[in-house]
Amino acid sequence: MRKLPSAARLARIRERFASEAGVSVADLAREFGVSEMTIRRDLSQLEGQSHIHRTHGGAVLTGRMLLEFDYRDRREANRDAKQAIAREARKLVKPGQRLILDNGTTTLELACLLRDGENLTVITPSLAVASELLDAPGVEVILLGGVIRRGSPDLTGPVTEHCLELFSADITFQGTDGIGLDGKLYNADLRLARVEKHMRRIAKRAVVLADHTKIGRTALACSGKLSDIDTLITDRAASAEALRRLSKLGVRTVTV
Amino acid sequence: MRKLPSAARLARIRERFASEAGVSVADLAREFGVSEMTIRRDLSQLEGQSHIHRTHGGAVLTGRMLLEFDYRDRREANRDAKQAIAREARKLVKPGQRLILDNGTTTLELACLLRDGENLTVITPSLAVASELLDAPGVEVILLGGVIRRGSPDLTGPVTEHCLELFSADITFQGTDGIGLDGKLYNADLRLARVEKHMRRIAKRAVVLADHTKIGRTALACSGKLSDIDTLITDRAASAEALRRLSKLGVRTVTV
DNA sequence: GTACAAATGTTAGAAATTGTTCGTTTAGTC
DNA sequence: GACTAAACGAACAATTTCTAACATTTGTAC
Structure with a gap:
């Protein structure tokens, strides 16, 4: 696969979320032929703008669940x-x-x-x-x-x-x-x-x-x-x- | 089955409840290709967010979750x-x-x-x-x-x-x-x-x-x-x- | 070509997740 | 109530993933 400019890669990652609720770093790295580190950086960037949330191993869509008033950390x-x-x-x-x-x-x-x-x-x-x-x-x-x-x-x-x-x-x-x-x-x-x-x-x-x-x-x-x-x-x-x-x-x- | 990041697995377990009122640990472990211990940990976590109630061998739905699904349907x-x-x-x-x-x-x-x-x-x-x-x-x-x-x-x-x-x-x-x-x-x-x-x-x-x-x-x-x-x-x-x-x-x- | 900035790759140590083992608890049966 | 098999939870080990720092490559302007 030919390497894409970074903006295009970001756009394609975003599209992924239209069909799937979650993506994995390893899959994306393989798919785009870049290192996992790059994918991690991409996901961090997307986390700022888009409705995704980074997790171990990848990222998931947020906002799918209503009323997530997130107390979980302190609650423990x-x-x-x-x-x-x-x-x-x-x-x-x-x-x-x-x-x-x-x-x-x-x-x-x-x-x-x-x-x-x-x-x-x-x-x-x-x-x-x-x-x-x-x-x-x-x-x-x-x-x-x-x-x-x-x-x-x-x-x-x-x-x-x-x-x-x-x-x-x-x-x-x-x-x-x-x-x-x-x-x-x-x-x-x-x-x-x-x-x-x-x-x-x-x-x-x-x-x-x-x-x-x-x-x-x-x-x-x-x-x-x-x-x-x-x-x-x-x-x-x-x-x-x-x-x-x-x-x-x-x-x-x-x-x- | 390809492994997803853990949060994605949690999301899919949650989605299970949209169609079924209860799930079993053994089934989920087989389905996701992870150990039963991992599923137990997942269910405990979901219970902490008060979406479900754990039982022996699995978990069942609580009322709150139903509301969330209902709203989501209308949104779609x-x-x-x-x-x-x-x-x-x-x-x-x-x-x-x-x-x-x-x-x-x-x-x-x-x-x-x-x-x-x-x-x-x-x-x-x-x-x-x-x-x-x-x-x-x-x-x-x-x-x-x-x-x-x-x-x-x-x-x-x-x-x-x-x-x-x-x-x-x-x-x-x-x-x-x-x-x-x-x-x-x-x-x-x-x-x-x-x-x-x-x-x-x-x-x-x-x-x-x-x-x-x-x-x-x-x-x-x-x-x-x-x-x-x-x-x-x-x-x-x-x-x-x-x-x-x-x-x-x-x-x-x-x-x- | 050179210089510079941006993007990407690499590495190592830290952190999180997952798997395994084993003793304990539970649900069901007699 | 006692027995049994399944399910559970705690602790530890193994694995995977993360972050941060630095090295390298790529792109672009001069």
Whole structure:
């Protein structure tokens, strides 16, 4: 086979995707008579413009699956603890309640457990939570409006706060990026911190879900004090010393 | 069988579920020419994305996956015409504009074409549109709040209407379920019809995207009159007779 | 031809995927 | 409940693929 100019090769690779969902580096290299390295470079370039995603061994079309609000990577971190915390939180939910589920991977785990809920209403700014509960028969999902933060599938900003004003709820389940030993709740994003404050205002009861890595950490924005919340659920790996200090601040703490 | 990159194998396993409700590890291993252990790992991964549920010897489908397939089918229907219409609509968009993109598969195709937009703001009640534009660098996505309709990934209801009040826009791009020859726009869902009316009120210009199958059809709810909109974009397959009648009603009609 | 830039090839070490083995769990049967 | 065969998961080994750096070739303008 005669070698083609690079642009033509790129175009032909693109055409491949019209008929096949995935291509392999080795095949393309053989087919075009170039080295695998060149194909890899081509695919990297295409990944920027086209709807393909590079993988080990080749590339696949993306956008074929809807609602891929991609939390997968972060979701793996410390997942066992998060699931245990979510199971504990699930016990607080009774049929017929109106819940608020904040952004975050731990609340997402809780969302999974609510799929079999009865007559629940879930209000959330998280696209991942919404997508998880989309087809749950006993759950009505109300998504708050707002600006989508780049790189994170959730909603924040004035619109979100404005939407929240329209509701009231029985319980708000929130994550956090850090709980200082001074009893303050921290969040890495200022806008999220504001939204969380609003949530607590309209809910009868506030529950914070935080694995032990969050305890003793601080972050940019303070979203409130521990005394603003009713229950903190964390995991056993949290240091006893830290837990003692927190419970002195008056918050009911559950460890799982 | 030629080996595909691992992600392609995952995609094909997923596709299996479109036709069959369950799969077996042994079958898949034989079919793809890999070890059973690899298939188990694949299935675990898919389960983590909550598309399926693992069982002994294989895996079965969950509800969420069904929804995704259903939407995909609708998207495929008449796709060429929809893409051509979307390309025509794309030409109306200038850098810096604020757009409203309604629900629907045709507007979703338009969203794909807006990924390279410059300094655009897209306001939408459609989770699919939001998901498509999530990572587009030149596009800010504002998702409207609202209740998620079961079986369709989009938002409607009073909250959605309330959110719309907060904005104004340059152009609203809408789909429709039917355009009667009496010059009325129809929609199969009453709540969606109301939302569409609101959209037109806050946008300077209203553009309706409808492939020829929509022309001459009616549906449950009337969302307005053709005279409320500025431009109708449809495809050549629309009957000349019908187009003549519509243009008499005063709407600028573009056929592609 | 020379010079320069762009594209491609090569290599080696790092990373990811896959295969294999083996002890444990599960589902079904008696 | 006990037994059995199939299926499972963890750990390790083998294989494949990736990235990055540098070397080489190709293309183009002077």
